[in-house]
Amino acid sequence: MLRNLKQFVLVPAMTLAATATTLVVAAAPADAAVISVRVNGTLAARNGAANWFTQTRTIKNKQKVTVTCKVSGQYLRGNVRRTAQWDRTAIGDFISHAYVSGNPKLPTCVIAPPAPAPTQAPAVVAAPVSAVPAGPTGTMTNEQFLAASIPAAQQSQRDTRVPTSVTLAQAILESGWGRSSLSANDRNFFGMKCFNNSPGSYAAGCHAYSTQECTAAGVCSTTVATFRTYATSAASFTDHGMALKNLSRYAAAFNYTTDPNQFIAEVHKGGYATDPLYTTKLVNLMTKYNLYQYDLAL
Structure with a gap:
């Protein structure tokens, strides 16, 4: 099912904000630190660890702020340093560490997985499907794509036991961070094909695309295949997990x-993709961007 995708520049993974998960601070009060910010004008504090999250307040240059723990988020170049670290303040919002004077030793914020979403039936089938938050799109940055994919991948793990890290790596590789035509136009993030002109239980239809297929010897050629189209991103993640299960x-x-x-090595052996390097590519993604951190302990 491997699509012929362009290669994209990969960026560090970000941690979801409190709007998507519940942040539980593992630090004791003694671990908190009072810092000051260095900024031209004012610094925006936000309800998540990236600039696209909602601004909660502004902090003036040299203003003192109490911070309690750190998370990995959007990589920024600030007045003090270049970093992907964001600091959680005592009132629960986030500021980029790129603008923090000094470098206090902060514990890592502990992220508790979101509570399971209620189930609902998709329009195309009678079988129930667990509802997940709105998923990724083809217009997102790499950071946004990962952030939007994590809840759907974790819900799939609850429903099917497919590791979240595997689902995320496959979504990144198969869709080119959501920018392939198949994912951007048809919300198919996993290269799921139609068989006998049937989209299966969770997809809405089929669409023909050119794709690369490889032999066991590694000889690849271009062919045309029909791929599933989905009404929602969530349906694509659900279909992927259910197919593996x-x-x-x-x-x-x-x-x-x-x-x-x-797990992914066995999926590869089962015939998910014809690329002989498929397992290696996915393990490299999971390792390089530590996608394992999003796996749930079920």
């Missing part, structure tokens, strides 16, 4: 739900 050729993977690297 229900198709017998992937059954061996579920002996390794706590070992994402071996």
Whole structure:
């Protein structure tokens, strides 16, 4: 199912904000630090660790702020340093560490997984599907794409036991961070094909695209195949997880739900993709961007 995708520049993964997950500060009060900001004008504090989250207040240059813990977020070049670190303040919002004078040793904020969403039935089938937040689109930055994909991938793990890290890596690779025509136009983030002109239980239709198929010897050629189209991004994530769970050729993977690297190796062996380097590419993504941190302990 591997699509012929362009390569995109990968950027550090970001941590979801309190709007998507519940942040629980593991630090004791003694771990808090009083810092000052260095900024030209004012610094925007936000309700998440990136500039596209809602601004909560403004902080003046040299103003003192109490910070309690740190998260990984949008990489910024500030007046003090270049960093992806964001500091959570005592009142619960976030400021970029790129504008913080000094470098206090802060503990990492502990992120609790969101509560399972209620279930609902998709319009095209009678079978219930767990509802997930609005998913990724083809117009997002890499950071936004990852942030939007995490809730859907974690919901899929609750429903199917497919590791979140595997789902995220496959979505990134198969869709080119959401920018492939298949994902941008048809919300298909996993290269899921139609078989016998049927879109299956969760997709809305089929669409023909050129794609690359490879032999076991690694010889690749261009062909045309029909791929599934989805009414929502959530349906694409649901269909992906259910396919891995229900198709017998992937059954061996579920002996390794706590070992994402071996899980995807078994999925590859089951015939998910013809690219001989498919497992290597996904493990590299999971390792380089520490996608394992989003796996749930079920």
